[in-house]
Amino acid sequence: MGDLQKAWWRKSSYSTHNGECVEVASNLPGLVAVRDSKTPTSPALLLTPAEWSAFLTHLKNGA
Known part of the structure; x- marks a missing residue:
């Protein structure tokens, strides 16, 4: 980890203003971390930059 x-x-x-938020940290070398803002102490989802890029592409293409 x-x-x-x-x-x-x-x-x-x-993200909406009702607390339904996703937070991203992309300043870490070789790692993109994603977490739920409602539970910031819970484990974060850790992705490589390539995985994060593929995820975003998939979302943008109407996943």
């Missing part, structure tokens, strides 16, 4: 202590978390620009 990656060290997330230096993660800079940001909320998705598509």
